[in-house]
Amino acid sequence: MKIVMDGKEVKAEPGQTIIEVARANGVFIPTLCHNPALEPAAMCRLCTVEINEGRRSRMVTACNYPLRVDAEIVTDSDILRQGRKLTIELLYARCPDSETLKDLAERYGADLNRFPQQNMDCVMCGLCVRVCEKVGGFVLALSGRGVDIHVQTPFGHLSDQCIGCGSCARICPVHKIQLIDEPDGLRRIIVRGQEVSRVMMPTCGVCGKHFGPIIDLDQVLTRAGEPGVSPFNRDICPECSRQRLARRLAERHFEQYQLAAGEEA
Amino acid sequence: MAPASTSPGMAPASQRLNSVEELERYRQAILDARDPETPRIIVCCGTGCQASGSVEVAEAIKKALAEAQVEARVLPDIKTTGCHGFCSRGPLVIIEPKDIFYQRVKPEDAAEIVEQTVKGGELIKRLLYKPQDAKEPLATTHEIPFYAKQNRQVLKNIGHIDPFVIDDAIERGAYRALAKALTQMTPQQVTHEVATSKLRGRGGAGFPTGLKWESCAAQPGPRFVICNADEGDPGAFMDRSLLEGDPHSVLEGMALSAYAIGSERGFVYVRMEYPLAVRTLVNAIRQAEALGLLGDNILGTGFNFHLSISTGAGAFVCGESSALMSSLEGKVGRPRAKYIRSVEKGFRDSPSNLNNVETFANIPEIVTRGGEWYRSIGTERSTGTKVFAMTGNVYNVGLVEVPMGMSLREIVYGIGGGIPNKKELKAVQTGGPSGGCVPIPKKFLDIQMGFGKLAEIGSMMGSGGLIVMDEDTCMVDVSRYFINFLVEESCGQCTPCREGLTRMLEILTRITQGEGRVGDVELLEEIGQFTNTFSLCGLGTSAANPVLSTIRYFREEYDQHILEHKCPAGVCKPLFHYEIDPEKCTGCGVCRRRCPAGAVSGEKKKPHLIDQALCIKCSECYRGCKFDSIRIM
Numbered sequence: 051m052k053i054v055m056d057g058k059e060v061k062a063e064p065g066q067t068i069i070e071v072a073r074a075n076g077v078f079i080p081t082l083c084h085n086p087a088l089e090p091a092a093m094c095r096l097c098t099v100e101i102n103e104g105r106r107s108r109m110v111t112a113c114n115y116p117l118r119v120d121a122e123i124v125t126d127s128d129i130l131r132q133g134r135k136l137t138i139e140l141l142y143a144r145c146p147d148s149e150t151l152k153d154l155a156e157r158y159g160a161d162l163n164r165f166p167q168q169n170m171d172c173v174m175c176g177l178c179v180r181v182c183e184k185v186g187g188f189v190l191a192l193s194g195r196g197v198d199i200h201v202q203t204p205f206g207h208l209s210d211q212c213i214g215c216g217s218c219a220r221i222c223p224v225h226k227i228q229l230i231d232e233p234d235g236l237r238r239i240i241v242r243g244q245e246v247s248r249v250m251m252p253t254c255g256v257c258g259k260h261f262g263p264i265i266d267l268d269q270v271l272t273r274a275g276e277p278g279v280s281p282f283n284r285d286i287c288p289e290c291s292r293q294r295l296a297r298r299l300a301e302r303h304f305e306q307y308q309l310a311a312g313e314e315a
Numbered sequence: 316m317a318p319a320s321t322s323p324g325m326a327p328a329s330q331r332l333n334s335v336e337e338l339e340r341y342r343q344a345i346l347d348a349r350d351p352e353t354p355r356i357i358v359c360c361g362t363g364c365q366a367s368g369s370v371e372v373a374e375a376i377k378k379a380l381a382e383a384q385v386e387a388r389v390l391p392d393i394k395t396t397g398c399h400g401f402c403s404r405g406p407l408v409i410i411e412p413k414d415i416f417y418q419r420v421k422p423e424d425a426a427e428i429v430e431q432t433v434k435g436g437e438l439i440k441r442l443l444y445k446p447q448d449a450k451e452p453l454a455t456t457h458e459i460p461f462y463a464k465q466n467r468q469v470l471k472n473i474g475h476i477d478p479f480v481i482d483d484a485i486e487r488g489a490y491r492a493l494a495k496a497l498t499q500m501t502p503q504q505v506t507h508e509v510a511t512s513k514l515r516g517r518g519g520a521g522f523p524t525g526l527k528w529e530s531c532a533a534q535p536g537p538r539f540v541i542c543n544a545d546e547g548d549p550g551a552f553m554d555r556s557l558l559e560g561d562p563h564s565v566l567e568g569m570a571l572s573a574y575a576i577g578s579e580r581g582f583v584y585v586r587m588e589y590p591l592a593v594r595t596l597v598n599a600i601r602q603a604e605a606l607g608l609l610g611d612n613i614l615g616t617g618f619n620f621h622l623s624i625s626t627g628a629g630a631f632v633c634g635e636s637s638a639l640m641s642s643l644e645g646k647v648g649r650p651r652a653k654y655i656r657s658v659e660k661g662f663r664d665s666p667s668n669l670n671n672v673e674t675f676a677n678i679p680e681i682v683t684r685g686g687e688w689y690r691s692i693g694t695e696r697s698t699g700t701k702v703f704a705m706t707g708n709v710y711n712v713g714l715v716e717v718p719m720g721m722s723l724r725e726i727v728y729g730i731g732g733g734i735p736n737k738k739e740l741k742a743v744q745t746g747g748p749s750g751g752c753v754p755i756p757k758k759f760l761d762i763q764m765g766f767g768k769l770a771e772i773g774s775m776m777g778s779g780g781l782i783v784m785d786e787d788t789c790m791v792d793v794s795r796y797f798i799n800f801l802v803e804e805s806c807g808q809c810t811p812c813r814e815g816l817t818r819m820l821e822i823l824t825r826i827t828q829g830e831g832r833v834g835d836v837e838l839l840e841e842i843g844q845f846t847n848t849f850s851l852c853g854l855g856t857s858a859a860n861p862v863l864s865t866i867r868y869f870r871e872e873y874d875q876h877i878l879e880h881k882c883p884a885g886v887c888k889p890l891f892h893y894e895i896d897p898e899k900c901t902g903c904g905v906c907r908r909r910c911p912a913g914a915v916s917g918e919k920k921k922p923h924l925i926d927q928a929l930c931i932k933c934s935e936c937y938r939g940c941k942f943d944s945i946r947i948m
Contacts, residue, residue: 092652093808095849109848115654133811133849136842140814165818174813192647192808195630197817199807 052120068112068123069097079112079125080134080154082141082223083175088184090114091176096137096154100124135160144170148224171226171242174199178218178227178241187211189247190218203246212239214249214263235260254287256294261287331607333615335494338485338608345486354433355411356380359474361398361556362591363713364405368422372406375425383429397473397560398552400714401461404444409474414455417442447710447732461711464730466692468700469676470716473560478595481602484563490608492679493570497616500682505575506532509678511686513698518543518634518671519749519778520853521697521766527668531658532576534666540573540581540620541662541669543639547586547631548747549800551780553702554672556714558585558592561676562599566622568675570609571682573620576668581620584639586627596624631804635852636661636669638806649806650852671778673702693719697765701776707744707783710735717764723753724760727783736938738785742868745769746777748797749857751864752790773864775857789886790869791876795823797861805854812855815846819862829889831877836866885947888932892948895936897922899944906936906945 053062053071060075067090072079082094090113097112102122112125124130135158142151143165151173155162174192178201182190189209193202203209214237219229228240235251251262286294332338358364358373399407404418410432417428420442431437443452444459453459476483484490496505510525531538542565546554557565569581585593600622604610611619625643627633633648640662642648653660661667677699681689690698697719703726706712710732717726723743727733734740740760742752751774753759762768769776784793798820807813819842822835843859843866850856866873875881882890895906895915902920914930917923925936937945 090652091808092851093810095810095851098849110654111652111851114652129848133845136815136845137810137849140810140818144814174807174810176808192649194807195632196802196805196807197813199813 051117053117054122056123056125062117064118066117068099068101068110068115068117071117072112072125077125080157081113082150082154082173083177084113085177085181085221088177088180091180093174093176094137094141096134098130098133100127100130131158134158139164141173143167145173145224145226148173148226150223150225170200171224172201173224175223176201177221177223181217181221186215186217187213190241201241206244208245209247212247212249214239214247214251216263231260237262252284254290255285256290257287259287259289261289330605333607335498335614335616338490338494338614341606342485342488342491345482349486351412356428356433357396357409357411357474359399359405359407359409360396361402361405361474361560362552363398363402364407367405369406369420371422372408372420372425375422376408376428379425379429380433383426383434396475396477398556398714399474400465400470400556400716401459401711402713403711408442409456414457416444416454416456416459418444461713461715461730461732464725465716466700466718467716468680468692469557469564469673469702470561470714472564473556476561478560478562479598481563481599481606484561488683489563489679490567490603492682493567493574493608494614496571496574496682497614497618502532502575502577505571505682508681508686509575512681512689513686513696514674514677514681514689515697515766516671517673517677517701517778519746519775521776524670524674527658527670528572528576530656531666531668534659536577537580537665538576538578539662539665539667540569540576540578541640541643541667542569542581542583542672542675543634543636543669544583544585544589544592544672545627545631545634545639546589546672546778547634547804548749548778548780550704550706550782551747551778552704553714553779555589555592557672557676557702558589559595562592562595563603564676564679565672566596566599566603566609568670568678569622570613570620571678572668572670572675574618576666578668579619579621581622582643582662583622583624584627584633584643585624586633587629593624593626600624630806631800632806632852632854635854637852639669640667649808650854652808652851673779694763694765696767701764701779703764703779703781705731705781705783707781708734708738708740708785708788709783719765720763722761722763726764726781727760731783734783734785736785738787740783741786741788742784742790744782744784744793744861745780746775746860747780748801749853749860750775750777750780751860752784752793752868754868757868773860773867775860787884787886789827789882789884790865790872791823791882792827792884792886794862794865795820795827798823798858801854801858805858806852809849809851809855811846811849812851812858815842815850816855816858818842819846819859823862826873826876827882827887827890829876829880829887831873833877835877836870836873840866883947885932885934885937891932892927893925893930893932893934893937894946894948895923895925896944896946899942901942901944903942905939905941909935909939911935 051064053060055077060071062071069079080096082096083091092111092114098109099112100107101110103119138151138154138158138160142162146167179190179192182188189203189212190201192199194200216229219227230238237249237251238245239247251260253260332341356376358369360369406420408417408420431439438454445452456462472487506525506528514524515521516524544554544558573581583596607614609620630648632638633642635650636657637651638648643662657667693699700716700718702716704714715730740755742754744752753774798816802816802820805812819839822839825831826835839862843863847856847859875883880890885891900922902917907915907923912929912931914926915923915936
C-alpha cells in the first residue's frame with residue numbers, strides 16, 4: 051500500500067488511521083478531541099485532511115480514516131487552513147481564555163474576537179466522556195441535542211458511581227474540569243461549574259493521610275481484556291504500603307547477608 | 316424505543332398459503348367474488364381529507380346506503396383509505412366503476428349522492444371538479460389534468476384499496492413479484508433486475524440501489540434489511556402516504572431485498588410522528604404473516620423473513636443512516652463518525668441494506684416487469700418515476716407522481732394548475748433543508764426533475780418535497796426558516812454544524828429584523844461553505860444549501876434587506892409597510908372591514924388610508940384587495 055503525504059511517500063500499514071501514519075512520520079496535523087488511547091470521535095474536525103484514493107479528492111478526518119488502499123494525502127492547504135481558523139474562532143467563542151485554543155489560534159491566524167463570546171467552559175471534544183467510560187466509573191455522557199449538548203451525569207444528579215480517579219480533569223484539553231481535594235479527605239469534581247461527584251478518599255491506617263481513589267481494578271482490567279486481579283489492601287496508602295513491603299524484603303533477605311557479613315568479619 | 320415485533324399471528328392452517336399456486340388461487344377467488352357492475356364508493360381518508368372531515372362523509376354515505384338499500388361497498392370499511400393526492404380538493408369521493416370524481420364533499424351530500432348517482436346514474440354538477448379556466452366541469456378522474464398528466468406507478472394502489480385489508484392489495488397484485496422471485500429467480504437474478512433498472516435511492520442521496528444490494532450481498536452475514544421511514548423534511552409526505560395507503564408494496568419490496576441479498580431479518584424505522592403509519596404497518600405485517608407471505612417458510616419455499624417495527628423519538632437527524640442504526644440499536648440517535656459503509660458494517664456492526672420507503676415500493680414492479688421496462692421510463696441518468704409532495708402557492712396542492720425528466724413547468728402549471736391570486740411565480744424550493752431554490756426569474760422553469768440537472772444549478776431533487784413560492788415570499792426569510800429548523804435538529808457533536816449553523820441563524824435573524832450589517836452576506840457564505848465541507852454527517856454537509864442558493868440567485872434581496880432596510884416581498888415586518896395607492900383605490904372598504912387593528916379609514920368610494928401607527932402588518936388588507944391598490948413600500 052503506497053501512501054503519499056504532502057508529496058512524500060511515507061511508511062504505512064493497512065488499517066492504520068491517517069493520524070497514526072502522520073505521527074509516525076513526523077507530519078503535523080492539528081487535533082483537539084483526539085487521544086491515541088481512546089476511540090476517535092471526529093467531533094472537533096480540526097484534523098480534516100484532503101485524500102485522493104484514485105477517483106476524486108475528498109475531505110476526511112485523519113483521526114478515524116482507515117487507510118486500506120493507495121492514497122495521496124494533503125494535510126495543509128488553503129481550504130484546510132481556512133477551515134481550521136474558523137473552527138478555532140467558533141470554539142473560542144464558547145470557551146474563551148483557553149491557552150490551548152490561543153496556541154492554535156496563533157498557528158492559524160485566528161481572530162479570537164470574531165464572534166460574541168459566551169463562557170460555556172467546554173469545547174465539546176468528548177474526551178472526558180470517553181476516558182470516563184474506559185477507565186473511570188462510566189458516569190459522564192453527552193446529553194441533549196444541538197447547541198444544548200453538554201457533558202452531564204445521568205439527569206445531572208450528583209454521581210454515586212464516580213470513583214474519583216480524576217481522568218476527566220486530566221484529559222480536558224482546556225482545563226475546565228476541576229478536581230478539588232478538601233483537607234478532610236473529600237474529593238470534589240466540578241464539570242462546567244457543576245459539582246458532579248463527591249468521593250470520600252480513604253484514610254491510611256498507618257500514616258493517617260488521605261489517599262485514593264480506590265479504582266475497581268477488576269472492572270478496568272476486564273475492560274482492557276485482562277481479567278484476574280489479586281486483591282489489595284484498602285486501608286494503607288501506596289507510600290506506607292511500599293515502605294512496609296521494603297521492610298519485609300529487607301527482613302527476609304538482608305538478615306542473611308548481615309549474618310554472613312558478620313561471619314566473615 | 317425497543318422494536319415492537321408483531322405477534323407470530325399464525326392463522327389456522329387452512330388460511331395459510333403454502334405455495335405460489337395457492338396464492339394465485341386465493342387471488343383469483345377474490346377477483347371472482349367481485350361483481351364489476353356493483354358500484355363501489357371510495358372515500359379518501361388520507362391525512363389531508365381526514366382533516367377536512369372525510370371520515371364523517373364516509374359514515375354519512377354508509378348510513379344513506381343502508382337506508383336506500385343499495386348493494387354497494389363503501390371503501391373504506393375501517394375508516395381509512397390512502398391519500399388520493401388531490402389534497403386541495405378534499406374530501407374526495409370516487410364512484411366506481413364509472414370513475415366519477417366528486418370533490419369537496421360534505422356529509423350533507425351523502426343522501427343525494429346515493430339517490431342521484433349510485434341509484435340514478437346521474438352526475439351532481441356542483442360536486443364535480445372544474446379546472447381553473449374551464450367552462451364545464453370534468454366527470455371522471457382520468458380526465459382531470461392533475462391525474463392525467465401523472466404516471467402513478469408506485470402510487471397505483473393508493474386510493475383503491477383499504478390498507479387494513481390485505482385482500483384488497485392481493486386483488487391488485489400484491490406479493491406476485493415475491494412469488495415469482497422465490498420460485499423462478501435466483502437472488503442474483505433479482506439483484507440484476509434492480510441493477511438493470513438503474514433505480515436510484517429515493518430518499519434524497521440517489522445511490523444506485525442495485526449496487527448497494529450487490530455490495531451488501533458480498534459481505535459475510537448475517538445481513539439486515541432496514542427501511543428508512545423517518546421522513547423528516549418539513550412538508551414532505553410521500554413516504555407517509557405510501558405507508559398509510561399501500562403498506563404491502565413496501566413490505567414486499569423489503570422481502571425481495573432480503574431474498575436478493577440473503578437476509579432473514581428486517582426493520583422498519585418509522586418516525587414517532589406517524590402513529591397511523593405504524594398502525595397500518597403492524598396490521599399489514601400481521602395479516603401477511605397469517606397468510607404465510609411473511610415470516611417463516613414464505614409460501615412454502617423455505618425462505619424466512621421476519622419484520623419488526625421501531626419508532627423514532629422526534630429527531631430529524633435519525634433519518635441519517637448511521638444515526639438511524641444507532642437509534643435502532645437502542646443507543647442515542649447521533650451519527651457515527653465512520654468511514655466504513657453500512658453495507659459492510661451497519662446495524663450491530665453487520666452488513667445492512669438501508670433503503671427509503673419509496674425505493675422499496677418501486678421494487679415489486681421492477682421484479683414483475685423487468686429492469687428494462689423500468690429504464691424505459693424517465694431519463695438516462697434518472698430512471699423511473701418520482702413522487703413529489705407539492706405544497707405552497709399553487710392551486711393543486713397534493714401528492715403527485717411523474718416520470719423523471721418532466722419539467723418544473725409541467726409539474727407546477729400542468730399538474731399544479733399554476734399560481735393562484737394572479738401572483739407571479741418566484742422560486743421553487745426542492746430537496747427540503749438539504750436542497751435549494753430554483754429561481755424562476757433566471758428562467759429555470761424548464762429544468763428537468765432528476766438527480767443531475769437540479770444539482771448542477773445548486774439545488775437538489777431530494778426526497779420529493781416541492782415548495783412553490785410566489786412573489787410574496789421573502790427568500791431571506793426562507794433561508795432563515797430552514798437554518799432555524801436545522802439548528803434545532805443538529806445532533807451537536809461536531810463544531811461546524813453546531814456552532815456554524817447557530818452563528819448563521821443569528822446573522823439571518825438580525826437581517827430579517829432590520830439589523831443586517833455590511834459583510835453579513837460574505838460571512839454567511841464563508842460559514843456556509845465551511846459547514847458544507849467540514850461537517851461530520853449529511854445534515855451538516857448540506858445544511859447551508861438553502862442559504863447559499865438563495866444568496867446565489869437572490870442576492871439583490873439580501874442587499875435590499877441590509878443596505879436599504881427593505882423587504883420587497885413584504886414579509887419581514889420591520890422592513891416594510893403597506894400603503895394604499897389613491898389612484899387605484901376604489902373605496903370599496905374591504906380592507907377597512909378586514910383590518911383587525913382598525914388601522915384603515917376612509918369613506919365609501921373614496922381612497923382609503925392606512926394609519927401606520929396602528930398597522931400590525933398582518934397582510935389582511937393586502938390579500939383582500941381586488942383592485943391591486945395596496946403597495947408594499
